[in-house]
Amino acid sequence: MIITIDQSTSATKAMLFSETGSLAGRINLAHRQFYPRAGWVEHDAEEIYENTLRAAAQLIQTTGVTPAGLSSLALTNQRETVVVWNRLTGKPVARAVVWQCLRAAEICRQLIEAGKSSLVQARSGLLIDPYFSAGGLQWLLENVAGARAAASRGELLMGTIDAWLIWKLTDGKVHATDYTNASRTMLFNIHTLQWDDELLDLFHIPRSMLPTPLPCDAVFGQTTLGGQLPAPIPIAGVLGDSHGALTGQGCFAAGMGKATYGTGSSVMVNIGEKPADPPQGLVTSIGLAACGRVFYAFEGNIHCTGATIKWLKEQVQLIDSSEESETLARSVDDTGGVYLVPAFAGLGAPWWKPRAKAILTGMTLATNRSHLTRAALESIAYQVKDLVEAMSVQSGITLRELRVDGGPTRNRFLMQFQADLLQATVCPSQVEEASALGAVVMNGFARGKWNSFDQAEADLQQSREKIIPQTPPERMKQLHAGWLQAVAQAIHN
Numbered sequence: 061m062i063i064t065i066d067q068s069t070s071a072t073k074a075m076l077f078s079e080t081g082s083l084a085g086r087i088n089l090a091h092r093q094f095y096p097r098a099g100w101v102e103h104d105a106e107e108i109y110e111n112t113l114r115a116a117a118q119l120i121q122t123t124g125v126t127p128a129g130l131s132s133l134a135l136t137n138q139r140e141t142v143v144v145w146n147r148l149t150g151k152p153v154a155r156a157v158v159w160q161c162l163r164a165a166e167i168c169r170q171l172i173e174a175g176k177s178s179l180v181q182a183r184s185g186l187l188i189d190p191y192f193s194a195g196g197l198q199w200l201l202e203n204v205a206g207a208r209a210a211a212s213r214g215e216l217l218m219g220t221i222d223a224w225l226i227w228k229l230t231d232g233k234v235h236a237t238d239y240t241n242a243s244r245t246m247l248f249n250i251h252t253l254q255w256d257d258e259l260l261d262l263f264h265i266p267r268s269m270l271p272t273p274l275p276c277d278a279v280f281g282q283t284t285l286g287g288q289l290p291a292p293i294p295i296a297g298v299l300g301d302s303h304g305a306l307t308g309q310g311c312f313a314a315g316m317g318k319a320t321y322g323t324g325s326s327v328m329v330n331i332g333e334k335p336a337d338p339p340q341g342l343v344t345s346i347g348l349a350a351c352g353r354v355f356y357a358f359e360g361n362i363h364c365t366g367a368t369i370k371w372l373k374e375q376v377q378l379i380d381s382s383e384e385s386e387t388l389a390r391s392v393d394d395t396g397g398v399y400l401v402p403a404f405a406g407l408g409a410p411w412w413k414p415r416a417k418a419i420l421t422g423m424t425l426a427t428n429r430s431h432l433t434r435a436a437l438e439s440i441a442y443q444v445k446d447l448v449e450a451m452s453v454q455s456g457i458t459l460r461e462l463r464v465d466g467g468p469t470r471n472r473f474l475m476q477f478q479a480d481l482l483q484a485t486v487c488p489s490q491v492e493e494a495s496a497l498g499a500v501v502m503n504g505f506a507r508g509k510w511n512s513f514d515q516a517e518a519d520l521q522q523s524r525e526k527i528i529p530q531t532p533p534e535r536m537k538q539l540h541a542g543w544l545q546a547v548a549q550a551i552h553n
Contacts, residue, residue: 061076061077061078061079061084061125061129061130061131062076062077062078062079062130062131062132062133062134062500062503063075063076063116063119063120063130063132063133063134063285063293064076064077064133064134064135064136064496064499064500064503065112065115065116065133065134065135065136065137065225065499066136066137066301066304066493066495066496066499067108067112067135067136067137067138067221067222067225068137068138068301069138069141069158069159069160070090070091070093071088071089071090071091071111072088072089072091072108072111072112072115073086073087073088073089073115073493073496074086074087074112074115074116074118074119075087075119075493075496076119076123076125077134077496077497077500079131079504079509080519080520081497081500081501081520083492083493083496084123084125085119085122085123085125086119086493087115087116087118087119087122088115089111089114089115089118091103091104091107091108091111092104092107093158094155097163099161099162099163099165100161100162100163101157101158101160101161102154102155102156102157102158102161103141103155103156103158104155104156105143105145105152105155105156105221105224106151106152108156108221108224108225109224109225109228112225112229113285113286113288116285116288117285117288120288127289127290127291130289130293131293131507132293132294132295132296132297132503132506132507133229133283133285133293133294133295133296134295134296134297134298134496134499134500134502134503135222135225135226135280135295135297135298135499136298136299136300136301136303136304136495136496136498136499137220137221137222137225137241137298137300137301138158138159138221138300138301139159139220139240139241139244139300139301139302140159140191140192140193140220140244140245141156141157141158141159141193141220141221142156142157142193142196142197142200142218142219142220142245143156143218143219143220143221143223143224144197144200144201144204144207144216144217144218144269145216145217145218145224145227146210146215146216146217147215147216147217147232147235148215150228150232153200153204153206153207153210153216154200154204154207156221156224157193157196157197157199157200159191159192159193160191161190161196162190163190163196163199164190164194164195164196164198164199165190165195167190167195167198167199167263168188168189168190168195171188171262172188176188176262179258179259179262180246180259180262181337181338183249183250183251183256183258183259184243184245184246184247184248184249184250184256184259185243185250185335185338185343185344185345185356186243186244186246186343186344186345187341187343188246192244192245192246193220193244193245193246193247194245194246194247194259194263194265195246195263197218197245197263197265198263198264198265201264201265202264211266211268211269212266214266214268216269217235217269217271218265218269218270218271219235219237219271220237220241220242220244220245220300222237222238222241222298222300223235223236223237223241223271226271226280226281226295226298227271229281229283229285229286229295230280230281230282230283230295233281233282234280234281234295235271235272236271236272236273236274236278236280236281237271237272237273237274237298238273238274238275238276238278238280238298238299238300238349239253239273239274239275239276239346239349239354240276240299240300240303240345240346240347240348240349241298241299241300242255242271242273242346243345243346244300244345246259246263247259247260247263247265247270248273250335250344250345250346250356251335253273253346253354254273255267255270255273274298275349275350275352275354276297276298276299276303276307276348276349276350276502276505277296277297277349277350277351277502277505277506278296278298278506279294279295279296279506279507280294280295280296280298281294281295282294282295283295294506294507296502296503296506296507297499297500297501297502297503297504297505297506298499298502299348299498299499299502301495302320302326302328302359302495303328303345303346303347303348303357303498304494304495304496304497304498304499305318305320305328305465305494305495305498306318306328306330306347306348306357306498307348307497307498307499307501307502308491308493308494308495308496308497308498308499308500308501309463309465309489309491309494309498310463310516310517310520311328311330311347311463312330312348312355312513312517313330313460313513314330314331314332314333314355314455314457315329315330315332315457315458315459315460315461316329316330316459316460316461316462316463317329317330317448317451317459317461317462317463318462318463318464318465318494319444319462319463319464319465319466320464320465320466321365321366321440321464321465321466321467321468321469322365322366322466322467323364323365323366323367323370324361324362324363324364324365324366324367324408325361325362325365325366325440325443325444325466326359326360326361326362327359327360327361327362327409327444327447327448327451328347328357328358328359329357329358329359329448329451329452329455329457329459330347330348330355330356330357331344331347331355331356331357331358331451331455331457332355332356332455332457333353333354333355333356334356335356336356336358336454336455336456337454338358338451338454339358339360339410339450339451339453339454340410340412340450341360341409341410341411341412342358342359342360342409342410342447342450342451343358343359343360344356344357344358344359345357345359348498348502350501350502350505350513351505351511351512351513358451358454358455360408360409360410360447360450360451361408361409362408362409362443362444362447363403363404363405363406363407363408364402364403364404364405364443365440365443365444365468366440366466366467366468367402367404368400368402368404368436368439368440369382369385369436369437369440369468370382371402371404371436372385372432372433372436378429378432378433379429379433382467382468382471385433385436385437385471386437386471386472386473386474388429388430388433388434389430389433389434389437389473389474390473391430392428392430392431392434394434395422395431395434395435395438396422396424396426396427396431397422397424397542398420398421398422398423398427398431398432398434398435399420399421399422399435399438399439399542399543399545399546400418400419400420400432400435400436400438400439401416401418401419401421401439401543401546401547401549401550402418402436402439402440402443403416403417403418403419403550404418407547407550407551409447409450410446410447410450411446411547411551413550413551416550416551416553417550417553418550419546419549419550419553420432420435421546421549422542422546434473437471437473437474437477438477438539438543439543440468440474440478441474441477441478441481442481442540442543444462444478444481444482445478445481445482445540446547448462448482458484459482459484460484460485461484461485461486461487462478462482462484462485462486462487463486463487463489463524464478464486464487464488464489465488465489465491465494469488469489470488472527475488475527476527476530478527479527479528479529479530480529480530480531480536481536481539481540482529483529483533483536484529485526485527485528485529486526486527487524487525487526487527488524488525488527489524490524490525497520501516501520504516504519
């Protein structure tokens with residue numbers, strides 16, 4: 061059995077998986093969120109480590125698994141959140157700067173104005189933004205008393221949450237990260253797979269602070285889980301949570317992608333083993349690295365998808381439940397020419413128009429709530445289509461299959477419309493914990509259980525529903541053209 065830690069922004073999950081990916085138990089422990097100033101978000105890294113040990117202990121107790129029955133530990137984690145700690149004391153110098161934190165906004169603004177955007181994107185694949193780790197790291201070194209001097213003496217270490225947990229779980233013996241987490245820092249060269257000296261200089265980061273970058277399917281040391289186990293087990297398989305979902309969904313080939321439909325949507329498409337410049341407003345990251353191969357991915361985020369359904373229910377009260385939205389949408393043949401552009405928080409990727417406002421367009425006296433509800437659901441699919449199309453055009457790769465997860469994927473009208481728009485197969489996930497399963501897959505590679513992606517897919521034998529396009533592409537192109545006109549109205553209003 062494999063203990064898998066899924067350390068997310070809000071909580072730490074400890075899960076027990078069988079060797080074939082079946083979930084046998086789960087414990088979830090939330091940690092505190094700190095908001096010391098407007099726009100600042102912090103985590104207590106020591107609390108996260110203590111919760112990791114506590115969750116593992118409770119998992120072992122509730123499942124009854126014996127130490128002899130544990131083969132290893134796998135890890136997936138929230139990305140970009142950065143921790144700085146003293147290698148001599150083992151204590152963080154401050155709370156972790158969370159990926160949502162905006163304290164590095166001024167640092168990033170100055171770099172953009174100095175014309176450094178092209179350099180950063182060419183080396184790291186990322187946009188200069190406080191979202192990524194480097195700005196928060198620089199801020200800590202410049203604003204925590206004594207931190208810059210201690211770093212210069214080689215006393216401080218840094219890492220994303222995976223590196224912090226690995227260091228703690230190995231009793232300070234291993235300071236390492238994986239390529240996917242490294243690729244979210246703005247300090248990692250995704251072409252050479254090493255920390256980039258020019259980027260380190262740009263953010264004034266001493267190289268001595270940095271963890272060793274390794275492939276996702278490496279063995280990252282040994283752990284007794286803080287003395288809970290009589291003999292150590294290997295930490296095998298580490299990757300960031302979005303990359304874990306890409307892996308857990310089996311997107312191992314170029315042209316395969318995953319979309320998570322939540323409040324907003326995260327879309328990541330495997331673009332193969334050669335990095336490419338991303339479309340405007342998107343980023344390129346290491347998608348996954350295993351079996352001696354490195355796959356790159358485009359990634360983008362949409363602001364309002366599931367939030368649009370919530371708006372229908374709670375704000376305008378057109379529906380009583382999310383399930384009713386499907387019934388209403390199916391009760392009409394089309395929207396009657398109505399489009400909803402849900403720019404309630406501006407438009408995200410690929411448009412990046414933060415000042416755009418939501419609009420309803422194309423209504424007549426014949427328009428009813430079924431048309432409006434259908435237009436709201438279709439808007440979700442249109443936004444994913446725009447993002448996937450931007451990625452496909454830039455990479456030159458046609459989307460083969462989109463594997464999807466999240467609550468809205470239960471809406472079969474939406475999923476069919478999505479498949480029709482993309483003219484590609486859409487596969488709703490049967491896996492509840494896709495990120496954790498991705499870590500289990502990397503664990504299997506690390507321990508030699510599988511030697512190829514095909515072996516892993518065959519062994520895990522995930523059943524996937526396949527929703528194939530049913531509407532002629534010409535009709536979908538007409539509908540999409542109307543959507544693009546509506547987006548133009550939202551942008552220029």
